[in-house]
Amino acid sequence: MPTFPTMADPEGRTLGDEEVAAAERVIRSGMLNSVWGTEARALEAELAGTYGSRHAISCSSGTAALHLSVVAAAPEPGDEIITTPITDFGTVAPILAQNAVPVFADVDPRTGNLDPDAVAKLVGPRTRAVLAVHLFGAPAPVDQLRSIADEHGLMLIEDCAQAWLTELPGGGLAGTVGEVGCLSLQQWKHITCGDGGLVITDDDLLARRMRLFSDKGWDRAAGRSYESFGLNYRMTELQAAVARAQLAKLPGVVAARRRTAARLLDALAGLDGLELPRPEGHTWWLFPIVLTAGGAGELAEALRATGIPARAGYLAEPLNRAPVWEQPVYGTSRFPLEEYEPAACPEAERLVSETLLVIDWNENYTDEHIDAIAREIRRLVS
Numbered sequence: 001m002p003t004f005p006t007m008a009d010p011e012g013r014t015l016g017d018e019e020v021a022a023a024e025r026v027i028r029s030g031m032l033n034s035v036w037g038t039e040a041r042a043l044e045a046e047l048a049g050t051y052g053s054r055h056a057i058s059c060s061s062g063t064a065a066l067h068l069s070v071v072a073a074a075p076e077p078g079d080e081i082i083t084t085p086i087t088d089f090g091t092v093a094p095i096l097a098q099n100a101v102p103v104f105a106d107v108d109p110r111t112g113n114l115d116p117d118a119v120a121k122l123v124g125p126r127t128r129a130v131l132a133v134h135l136f137g138a139p140a141p142v143d144q145l146r147s148i149a150d151e152h153g154l155m156l157i158e159d160c161a162q163a164w165l166t167e168l169p170g171g172g173l174a175g176t177v178g179e180v181g182c183l184s185l186q187q188w189k190h191i192t193c194g195d196g197g198l199v200i201t202d203d204d205l206l207a208r209r210m211r212l213f214s215d216k217g218w219d220r221a222a223g224r225s226y227e228s229f230g231l232n233y234r235m236t237e238l239q240a241a242v243a244r245a246q247l248a249k250l251p252g253v254v255a256a257r258r259r260t261a262a263r264l265l266d267a268l269a270g271l272d273g274l275e276l277p278r279p280e281g282h283t284w285w286l287f288p289i290v291l292t293a294g295g296a297g298e299l300a301e302a303l304r305a306t307g308i309p310a311r312a313g314y315l316a317e318p319l320n321r322a323p324v325w326e327q328p329v330y331g332t333s334r335f336p337l338e339e340y341e342p343a344a345c346p347e348a349e350r351l352v353s354e355t356l357l358v359i360d361w362n363e364n365y366t367d368e369h370i371d372a373i374a375r376e377i378r379r380l381v382s
């Protein structure tokens, strides 16, 4: 069995001389803070160019980016934001941080992405926004979610932390259909600077609201005057310089992941009991497989025993079942969750507990890695 490169070691990352030069450039400049430096502003301009968006704002993490997006949606305390139970908690924590209530909608059992019909059923008088996640790099149905949001006057936020350069069925990139798109540069993402986040938007007002919040509500052009409530979510120049070098490598990362994913799809085609992911638009953060009759836990364990980095379920439990909902939110207070009990999401629960298998994916996999994965899956499921 070949050794599989991971996102936690140099062989599984694209960090090289360019990133070393970028970090050195910043250190030698003496300016590590993005308020006075040039790197974060340059990264924002480059990202806006990549996504064709009017504004890009850098920040300290994907979670911070999502917090900015919820700030942009401006929920009243107790308002609801509909989102998915299959995601990182970084999607949901910002909803709580703004005193809003996460409402979990069920997912498509083939992809784990939000089911628009389930979302539509949950829209109520207190719904303020829909927060969709492009799970594992596959496009979520944001065109349908856009229609639902427009019909009810809601904001649509796209969490693209796992979906750099993911393409949508009608053309265009994931992140450009919602009022705000969010990206993460954390260690395990397509590209990284350790931690980091970015938001994109075409809306001048929302951009201003998010930029102010990311810098303590301080309008730097207006002297030392604090205009609104905010935190310090600024990206450092070191993060930004490394992220710029990584952004230049992103198309290559995505192309490499697509090439090997296509090879695995070919090699697994026709196997009974496996629902393979659709490749259209996918950028393969992970390679998910749905086992229609269940047994993902056993298969993941058997694959891991051979050295293949496979896991069942992605999460220990979907977020609607997370222990966090039994805890106080602030001090001993459960506000805004006093009456809260997340609804059942049967499809998400079955995916996580029985049917979903994910294989770690990497731009540095070779044909040998793919052929080994295919051989072991074929051996174990037939």
Ligand SMILES: Cc1ncc(COP(=O)(O)O)c(C=O)c1O
Pocket: 061, 062, 063, 064, 066, 087, 088, 089, 090, 091, 133, 159, 161, 162, 184, 185, 186, 195, 196, 197
């Ligand atoms: C879908 C999703 N949303 C949000 C986050 C949070 O991003 P970060 O870890 O950069 O805060 C992550 C990853 O960690 C993620 O995978």
